[in-house]
Amino acid sequence: MADDQQPERGPALDRPRPAPRLAFLASNAPDAQLAAKRLTRFYGAEPPETADVIVALGGDGFMLQTLHRFLGTEKPIYGMNRGSVGFLMNEFREDGLIERIVAAGRSVVHPLTMHATDIRGRTIEARAFNEVSLLRQSYQAAKLEIAIDDKIRLAELVADGVLVATPTGSTAYNFSVNGPILPLNAPLLALTPISAFRPRHWRGAILPDTARITIRVREPDKRPVAAVADHFEQRDTAEVVVGMEREVNLVMLHDPGHSLEERILNEQFGH
Template sequence: MSESSAQGKGAGERSEAGRPLEGRRFERINFLAANTPEAQHARARLVGRYGDVHSDEADVVVALGGDGLMLQTLHRFLGRNVPIYGMNRGSVGFLMNEYRETGLRKRLAAAQSSIIHPLIMVAENRDGGTATAHAINEVSLLRQSAQAAKLRVYVDGHIRLDELVADGVLVATPAGSTAYNLSANGPILPLGAPLMALTPISAFRPRRWRGALLSDKAEVRIEVLEPDKRPVAAVADHYEIRDVVKVRVATDHFVGLHLLHDPGHSMEERILREQFRQ
């Protein structure tokens, strides 16, 4: 029922966000593709041109698909210190680069690295079981029935909301702030900001509470009130635990994921652009 926390920094190869990975060579490429005809066709053509190695031997992983595949790939390589470069063969592709078959190694050599630190969630259910999972975008607590969820919110051990009545609440990373968090009217966070967004989902009480910006060193603890009457599920990206009673969320600074983007199309630039969209 648990996803283990992969640890380790690989500090000798880390870069600051938005800068190239100094001295890194990208000769051995592992290609991954979504299970769609478009992505699979792209993978076959790229493998024919550049070859393909097992992920254990790769200098870089090239993911072909949409943002869903990118999230899956980032989870798969948690703690592996392998840079991930995505090319869009999906729909939105917010996390992806433009797809082109030619000049891939030159693009990889010139790519800028954004470092993403995921959230780590520890959830306890009504039976006393616990589960641990990472989230690159957000951890969400969501009502499981027609009854609104009733939640108590702690930050660093202090009660900040004695009772939140809502469809749920979420904690988002800067990388995830433009996803579900933005749809719930949460703030967009610059990628390098040492922050987390705490955002209610359709809050009924208190009506005027719109969420909070928290330090990425803070620990958020959420207790489910009346869990028998008002069951709640906790979701770390795609990993769901039902009937939770307590959930702790914090940033895992021991895990850093390298996401590669072409110059001028970094995660920082994309998030900045999103704040000025009409």
């Protein structure tokens, strides 16, 4: 090599990684809006379409809205709690955000798909990351027939309703109605009754996440039922078919030691 020649640089690993480009999205809460303004001033901001990571500022409800907005993109979403519970969120801090995101672990979740047909024969498709639930609309209890993979397993459930929860959603509404908590990486769904009257001792079922769950409403005119997929609701429902859409991935980022797996495990021990 001649004296005036410079040695070639090593592989790309020798060079520092560029900082991820961030987009900040905030709920309507004043604390979230203020946080978005301050973080944008500190770190700059990209449009969501060209950002490497979406930073969601709000509570769990806003995180679910953000997951729905970026469904199918596989764009990582890093949430920081500017709401109330914040189970899906990381702790809010303004400092060291780039370093936290680079060090964050990834949780991959899949949505449920709900096909709901109303009493007029109209079918609507919606997706849910927590749960699909059927809820009575009137003072009368719902009467529901439940089939798994086209085989009737429960001819009549008389209850306020029933829900199908993902592992992510198993700590939310499902847990509040005494459903089981599912490990995040378990290929399972929880089928849980809501205030069951008959069968009086039925506590629900744990199903493989490949199951196709069909719930038919008996006497839908007399006992109207609403079908809900996260924030979407269809009223006067006649039938709902639910299954997990495993080919659709959504990526959530969590600080080391605060993964969804760890939080779900903590819930089971009352932390």
